[in-house]
Amino acid sequence: MTEATRRERLRAETEREIRQAARALLVDSGRDAVTLRAIARKLGITAPALYRYYDSHDALLRQLCDDICADMAEALYADLAAETSGQVNCKVRAVCHAFRRWALAHPQEFALVFASPRDPLGADQFGSVFLQLAGPLIASNQDAKHVDEEVPAALHEDLVRFQQVLMGAVSEHGVTVGDDVLNLGKIYHVIQSWVRLYGHVALEVFGRFPFAVSNPEPMFDSMLDQMLEEIGFHEDDPTAR
Amino acid sequence: MTEATRRERLRAETEREIRQAARALLVDSGRDAVTLRAIARKLGITAPALYRYYDSHDALLRQLCDDICADMAEALYADLAAETSGQVNCKVRAVCHAFRRWALAHPQEFALVFASPRDPLGADQFGSVFLQLAGPLIASNQDAKHVDEEVPAALHEDLVRFQQVLMGAVSEHGVTVGDDVLNLGKIYHVIQSWVRLYGHVALEVFGRFPFAVSNPEPMFDSMLDQMLEEIGFHEDDPTAR
DNA sequence: CGGTTTCAGTGAACGGTGTTTACGCAAGTC
């Protein structure tokens, strides 16, 4: 059956338990509670044993971040799949809502990934997950009216590079679009939208709006309306495809 | 001269040195380097002595946050004062730029205040500092065209509460305006702008844009243009006052 | 099968942390 040796199976099982224990500690008691000794205690082993699995406490936390991002990606895909209407703007809206919902439901995880100083100058993990999902959707909106002239000239070079990334993500999903559809203007607006989405969700998760907002959801919704409008989706416009 | 007793002077001096040492450690080596023992070492005393000044390590960090915010407020006021043109939109722009500049120049401080889980449901400190400064400016823009009907009805109650806060800040600056000038629509757009400002600066300071941006400044500038437009400032429009 | 290698896990130790406690000792008070 299992072609893996007994040792390998046990090792894989232990590693699974380590991640699980670390995650539980994070969720229950926050980032600072995720200590090697606490994890070891949960497994009934001693702390140094964990060094057989991870080089350091830091490496373990990094792994935890990756796990969290993978989980979020899964949740986002699931929520997108549940949106069965053919309308693209509904799908985009669904993904945005899914991102907010996930962040609110997993504040400790969000804070950890958000506040972890990853590989310097590396890409944001949330951004990668989210945009590689939303990118293809937005690209498939054929009738957006943005032209490249709208965006600051100084950004052209960076945007072209990001355009390549997004087109790669799109083609991985089967579809291929020309750079006339996913043009610089559209990409620019996508990033502007990401800034707003990120800002709102971070402020809301951390409870940091400049005044007490009793129910931030309508604020989020109306922001979404405006964002989608800017990207090129229009309320009454079916844009089915 | 000093009507304070010798003991009080020494105590005040030591407290100043503690804050200074803590700040230096934060700036030089990051949040985790701000330990009681490291601070004590800098002062040539022992760690428990610090408990004569702060109840706990946490309380000291909180004090540090407050100091940082006060410093930022000072920097923002200074930059605003340096903007001598009478045009209000220039002043708003100056404060926004000052916020970004400060955050980029003080990444460790920004990260600490940003990531510190303050009093739950309390107001954001950056938001308070910034908006109490920008609020009066924006309020003084008489000819904004927003009407209350634009904002989601569910937000009315919260916005009215925030309106009171802002009007208080305005009147503290000498001016008084009616709630017809600082109406709900305008306040709503101010908050939307804060979300974008916050999102952009956080992403930039943490190096977390979804792709490598070689020079984020033009992106910030063009975002600012769009924000000011939405709030009710127009490019060609002097709006002097 | 027996010998050997591999490796998960242990226990002790080192240097670091926040925090508490009992104590000395100088400054202020009456």
Add this chain to the structure above:
DNA sequence: GACTTGCGTAAACACCGTTCACTGAAACCG
């Protein structure tokens, strides 16, 4: 001068990440 106040210390406690020499069982090999 006696008494109180309060800053600072040393020692201790319970944690933490990390290293190192070690055990013992699993895996491998001739």
